[in-house]
Amino acid sequence: MTSHSDSAPPWAASGAATRQNGPVRVLVIEDEVALADAVARGLEAEGFEVVAVHDGLEGLEKARAERFDLIVLDIMLPGMNGYKVCRTLRDEEVWTPILMLTAKDGEYDEAEALDTGADDFLSKPFSFVVLVARLRALARRRSDANLQPLELGDLVLEPVSRTVRRGDTDIPLSPREFALLEALMRHTGEVVAKTDLLERVWGEDFEGDPNVVEVYIGYLRRKIDRPFGHSDLETVRGEGYRMGAATHSAS
Numbered sequence: 001m002t003s004h005s006d007s008a009p010p011w012a013a014s015g016a017a018t019r020q021n022g023p024v025r026v027l028v029i030e031d032e033v034a035l036a037d038a039v040a041r042g043l044e045a046e047g048f049e050v051v052a053v054h055d056g057l058e059g060l061e062k063a064r065a066e067r068f069d070l071i072v073l074d075i076m077l078p079g080m081n082g083y084k085v086c087r088t089l090r091d092e093e094v095w096t097p098i099l100m101l102t103a104k105d106g107e108y109d110e111a112e113a114l115d116t117g118a119d120d121f122l123s124k125p126f127s128f129v130v131l132v133a134r135l136r137a138l139a140r141r142r143s144d145a146n147l148q149p150l151e152l153g154d155l156v157l158e159p160v161s162r163t164v165r166r167g168d169t170d171i172p173l174s175p176r177e178f179a180l181l182e183a184l185m186r187h188t189g190e191v192v193a194k195t196d197l198l199e200r201v202w203g204e205d206f207e208g209d210p211n212v213v214e215v216y217i218g219y220l221r222r223k224i225d226r227p228f229g230h231s232d233l234e235t236v237r238g239e240g241y242r243m244g245a246a247t248h249s250a251s
Contacts, residue, residue, distance in 0.1 A: 023047055023048060023049040024047075024048050024049065024069045024070060024135075024139050025048070025049045025050075025051070025066075025067065025068045025069050025070070026043055026048045026049070026050050026051070026068065026069065026070045026071070026072060026135065027050075027051050027052075027053070027059065027062055027063055027066075027068040027070070027071045027072070027096075028040055028043075028050060028051070028052040028053070028071075028072045029052075029053055029054075029055075029056065029058075029059030029062075029071065029072065029073045029074060029077065029082070029085065030052065030054065030072065030074045030077075030101070031054045031055065031074060031076070031077050031078055032054075032074075033054055036052045036054060037052065039052070039072065039128070039131070040052045042128050042132075043132070043135075046132055048135070051066070051068070054077075054078075055077060055078050055079040055080075056077035056078065056079040056080030056081060056082065056084065056085050057079035057080050058079065059071075059073070059077070059080075059085055060080060060085050060088060060089070063085075063089055063094060063096065064089075064092070064094065068096050069096070069097075069139060070096065070097050070098075070099065070135055070138055070139060071096050071097070071098045071099070072098075072099050072101065072131075072135070073085060073086060073098050073099070073100050073101065073118070074100075074101045075100065075101065075102060075103070075113070082100055082101075082113075083112060083113070083116045086098055086100065086113070086116045086117050086118050087116045087117060089117070090116070090117035090162075093161065095160055095161060095162060097119040097120075097138040097139075097141065098117065098118045098119055098120075099118070099119065099120045099121065099122060099131075099134055099135060099138060100113040100118040100120070100121045100122075101121070101122055101123075101124055101126070102121050102122070102123050102124070103123065103124060110123070114174070114175045114176050115174060115175065117162075117175055118175070119138055119141075119175070119179075120134055120137075120138060120203065121203075122134060141159075147159050147160050150182065150185040150186065150188075152185060152188055152232060152243060152244050153230075153232070154166050154167045155185075155224060155230075155232065157178075157181060157182055157185050159182065162175075162178055164178065164181065164224065166224065166228050166230075167228075169228075171223050171224055172223075173220075173223065174219075176201065176202075176216060177216060177219055177220055177223070179200070179201045180197065180201050180213075180216050180217070180220060181220055181224065181243075183196075183197055183200045183201055184197075184233070184241060184242075184243040185243055187243070188243050188244040189242065189243070189244045190242060191236045191239045191240045191241070191242045192240050192241055192242065193239065193240040194210065194213045194240050194241070195210075196240070197213050197240070197241070198210055198212075198213060201213075201216075213241075217233065217235070217241060220233055221233050232244055
């Protein structure tokens with residue numbers, strides 16, 4: 001399904017979804033045909049260009065063969081489940097942003113979605129308005145300016161390949177750790193509030209313990225700073241966190 005001439009559903013709002021070389025292309029992989037069709041019609045009314053498939057294996061082949069700007073991926077799919085589709089694409093270095101549709105209240109689904117390489121998730125049943133907002137946010141992150149490497153001394157973050165290194169040493173990070181580091185490095189030298197990090201990395205509708213930010217800050221320090229004798233990631237007490245304000249540690 002590549003186009004829909006039906007009238008737009010009532011949720012459709014004005015505003016085109018475009019990138020520099022044309023409309024944003026979205027691959028929807030969803031086995032509920034009625035839902036996939038409704039989402040496709042709605043996204044097209046918003047200015048996206050949509051291809052919808054209903055099988056995991058077919059979706060995987062589409063994502064490999066064609067250029068898409070975004071992928072909407074369900075978990076429970078015939079042929080191959082969404083986790084395997086996502087993991088396979090990432091293993092093959094296909095870095096198209098993926099928004100995964102998870103079960104309602106399925107925190108383990110959400111965790112596994114991120115661990116397999118998804119960029120964001122949305123729980124079913126979901127608001128179409130929220131879906132569009134999430135997709136637009138992912139598209140903005142993937143704009144040309146945001147694809148350039150981020151550097152702080154010998155620390156380099158590559159948004160396209162989603163890799164991090166210190167000098168010649170690769171640093172494996174989980175998807176959540178990567179997203180947190182990217183959010184901080186895009187504001188090097190600035191204090192980023194914990195609430196802002198929660199919204200950017202865990203999502204606006206996150207209802208878990210906000211202290212998860214401190215936990216992941218600790219994970220990052222143990223990976224990007226301490227083994228290399230650096231202290232680039234700074235806690236600004238009562239305000240938030242900052243990258244790049246400190247120099248080498250004494251250790």
